Amino acid sequence: xxxxxxxxxxxxxxxxxxxxxxxxxxxxxxxxxxxxxxxxxxxxxxxxxxxxxxxxxxxxxxxxxxxxxxxxxxxxxxxxxxxxxxxxxxxxxxxxxxxxxxxxxxxxxxxxxxxxxxxxxxxxxxxxxxxxxxxxxxxxxxxxxxxxxxxxxxxxxxxxxxxxxxxxxxxxxxxxxxxxxxxxxxxxxxxxxxxxxxxxxxxxxxxxxxxxxxxxxxxxxxxxxxxxxxxxxxxxxxxxxxxxxxxxxxxxxxxxxxxxxxxxxxxxxxxxxxxxxxxxxxxxxxxxxxxxxxxxxxxxxxxxxxxx
Amino acid sequence: xxxxxxxxxxxxxxxxxxxxxxxxxxxxxxxxxxxxxxxxxxxxxxxxxxxxxxxxxxxxxxxxxxxxxxxxxxxxxxxxxxxxxxxxxxxxxxxxxxxxxxxxxxxxxxxxxxxxxxxxxxxxxxxxxxxxxxxxxxxxxxxxxxxxxxxxxxxxxxxxxxxxxxxxxxxxxxxxxxxxxxxxxxxxxxxxxxxxxxxxxxxxxxxxxxxxxxxxxxxxxxxxxxxxxxxxxxxxxxxxxxxxxxxxxxxxxxxxxxxxxxxxxxxxxxxxxxxxxxxxxxxxxxxxxxxxxxxxxxxxxxxxxxxxxxxxxxxxxxxxxxxxxxxxxxxxxxxxxxxxxxxxxxxxxxxxxxxxxxxxxxx
Numbered sequence: 264x265x266x267x268x269x270x271x272x273x274x275x276x277x278x279x280x281x282x283x284x285x286x287x288x289x290x291x292x293x294x295x296x297x298x299x300x301x302x303x304x305x306x307x308x309x310x311x312x313x314x315x316x317x318x319x320x321x322x323x324x325x326x327x328x329x330x331x332x333x334x335x336x337x338x339x340x341x342x343x344x345x346x347x348x349x350x351x352x353x354x355x356x357x358x359x360x361x362x363x364x365x366x367x368x369x370x371x372x373x374x375x376x377x378x379x380x381x382x383x384x385x386x387x388x389x390x391x392x393x394x395x396x397x398x399x400x401x402x403x404x405x406x407x408x409x410x411x412x413x414x415x416x417x418x419x420x421x422x423x424x425x426x427x428x429x430x431x432x433x434x435x436x437x438x439x440x441x442x443x444x445x446x447x448x449x450x451x452x453x454x455x456x457x458x459x460x461x462x463x464x465x466x467x468x469x470x471x472x473x474x475x476x477x478x479x480x481x482x483x484x485x486x487x488x489x490x491x492x493x494x495x496x497x498x499x500x501x502x503x504x505x506x507x508x509x510x511x512x513x514x515x516x517x518x519x520x521x522x523x524x525x526x527x528x529x530x531x532x533x534x535x536x537x538x539x540x541x542x543x544x545x546x547x548x549x550x551x552x553x554x555x556x557x558x559x560x561x562x563x564x565x566x567x568x569x570x571x
Numbered sequence: 572x573x574x575x576x577x578x579x580x581x582x583x584x585x586x587x588x589x590x591x592x593x594x595x596x597x598x599x600x601x602x603x604x605x606x607x608x609x610x611x612x613x614x615x616x617x618x619x620x621x622x623x624x625x626x627x628x629x630x631x632x633x634x635x636x637x638x639x640x641x642x643x644x645x646x647x648x649x650x651x652x653x654x655x656x657x658x659x660x661x662x663x664x665x666x667x668x669x670x671x672x673x674x675x676x677x678x679x680x681x682x683x684x685x686x687x688x689x690x691x692x693x694x695x696x697x698x699x700x701x702x703x704x705x706x707x708x709x710x711x712x713x714x715x716x717x718x719x720x721x722x723x724x725x726x727x728x729x730x731x732x733x734x735x736x737x738x739x740x741x742x743x744x745x746x747x748x749x750x751x752x753x754x755x756x757x758x759x760x761x762x763x764x765x766x767x768x769x770x771x772x773x774x775x776x777x778x779x780x781x782x783x784x785x786x787x788x789x790x791x792x793x794x795x796x797x798x799x800x801x802x803x804x805x806x807x808x809x810x811x812x813x814x815x816x817x818x819x820x821x822x823x824x825x826x827x828x829x830x831x832x833x834x835x836x837x838x839x840x841x842x843x844x845x846x847x848x849x850x851x852x853x854x855x856x857x858x859x860x861x862x863x864x865x866x867x868x869x870x871x872x873x874x875x876x877x878x879x880x881x882x883x884x885x886x887x888x889x890x891x892x893x894x895x896x897x898x899x900x901x902x903x904x905x906x907x908x909x910x911x912x913x914x915x916x917x918x919x920x921x922x923x924x925x926x927x928x929x930x931x932x933x934x
Contacts, residue, residue, distance in 0.1 A: 467657050468662075471657055471663075473649045474675075474723075475649075475678055476675055
């Protein structure tokens with residue numbers, strides 16, 4: 264601007280910027296109280312000493328992290344060795360959550376695609392139907408799953424009755440049960456973002472591909488999937504992240520052998536047997552992993568956008 | 572007999588219904604090889620439906636479509652040797668311009684390298700070589716349009732289908748592209764089937780035009796025939812500006828029809844099959860083929876009063892109140908050449924028709 268604003272004088276845009284600051288305050292307050300503060304508490308607790316009946320003693324230490332990664336023997340005075348127990352649980356969680364994500368993607372993508380290609384009038388109905396089970400509490404739904412899958416449950420009864428099997432299948436208390444539970448819990452989080460992406464997809468691109476001699480499968484792979492990729496990635500994150508920290512499905516469907524990180528953390532804060540700093544440290548490790556994952560995603564998105 | 576093997580596309584009694592709605596009723600037309608053929612009509616007339624039936628995106632309810640003599644009904648789009656330029660271009664946003672153009676070739680089995688080479692040549696043809704590495708979103712509308720054209724031409728289709736490809740461009744660019752398309756069609760010798768609702772565009776580019784309305788073929792002919800010898804009211808009204816006068820036919824002799832319009836003015840014109848004595852039909856007269864004058868000509872004049880002169884740059888449009896009859900529009904070229912006469916509003920004058928300017932319309 265030729266004249267410029269007089270130094271110290273306030274212009275319209277200054278006023279606007281200040282107003283915007285104040286108008287954003289409620290959002291900042293909510294984020295601060297409900298997101299930032301709990302995370303800070305968790306970070307601090309993870310560096311404190313445990314109190315035996317739950318709670319913490321204000322004595323800073325790295326003991327919680329040390330316990331997670333290293334084994335120093337029963338009395339804590341042996342040479343430190345890598346402690347595999349928790350790393351194994353962690354690894355199993357990633358594995359389970361990954362499989363549940365893939366399962367959700369395999370079922371969720373065709374579902375979302377089907378809904379998005381219905382006439383506009385019926386699409387809302389389909390989306391509504393997808394969300395209906397979620398009006399019931401997750402705990403109740405998971406318990407129902409347990410009932411369905413158990414040895415004398417309806418699933419085995421049905422399979423026995425139609426003569427497909429002669430003995431009840433052992434599904435409950437297996438990895439498969441956990442995956443089914445996670446899949447069932449989080450499927451809509453896969454379907455909805457993919458649905459949104461496919462709905463925005465311009466289907467004349469599929470026609471153009473067919474016109475240019477591409478088969479349906481090639482069109483899906485080369486044209487549709489790249490176009491709806493952000494929706495697919497969002498769906499995968501939305502299923503993977505909560506699956507990683509889930510404790511209901513592993514607890515109720517997986518039994519003691521199929522312990523996941525969510526259950527481990529939950530136990531640290533339950534009753535008197537818990538270890539708050541250790542639970543906080545495990546949460547921190549989980550959180551960092553998720554954060555790294557999201558950063559990789561964000562980075563990829565930026566790169567894809569830059570090249571588009 | 573006109574064997575369908577000589578025709579690039581032969582549409583035989585094609586009908587398209589969506590439930591109760593009939594989008595196309597019994598269309599038959601033959602499109603010759605190497606021809607620039609245009610399907611022209613207002614939106615909803617079925618022209619795009621017919622194009623999509625040829626491409627394979629819509630199936631044919633009744634009748635058949637033959638491509639160089641072969642029935643293509645049962646071929647899915649990806650097996651038909653035709654390519655389409657889509658109205659919204661439908662370029663693949665995640666691929667570079669070169670990859671877009673090479674896509675069809677790659678799908679047809681060319682190696683990536685061959686496809687890229689041929690795609691490069693195509694980009695040269697549409698003068699976009701320097702943009703080969705860009706993504707479609709980084710190009711202007713006109714450039715995207717040319718990429719879509721290059722992409723559809725690259726696999727050397729037997730027939731190229733163009734679905735209102737120029738409708739998103741501004742006027743100047745559209746005019747330039749019309750000429751360019753015509754050149755490319757001549758150079759490549761590929762049969763073009765072009766869909767548009769813009770009559771001027773159709774007249775500019777086409778070897779032949781099929782005028783469509785309400786799912787029916789109204790008239791098929793070259794630009795001159797369509798403009799100068801419209802068959803019916805719809806064609807006369809849709810193509811260009813015209814005066815439509817209600818007439819009754821008094822007499823038909825030696826290929827001439829004597830007509831009368833309200834106000835008891837007599838006009839004579841060429842007789843037309845299907846219009847007989849006593850018929851009450853319409854007469855179409857193009858405004859640029861009328862002249863204002865002090866003197867009338869027997870059988871070719873209407874006397875009246877000048878109501879208004881409208882200056883539109885290239886022409887001056889005069890609205891005349893014909894005595895006891897309708898209003899009539901006369902267009903006078905805005906040049907100093909020829910017998911230009913402009914009459915002030917309120918003055919009395921004759922409107923004289925050029926020979927052959929009046930055309931009787933069936934229905």
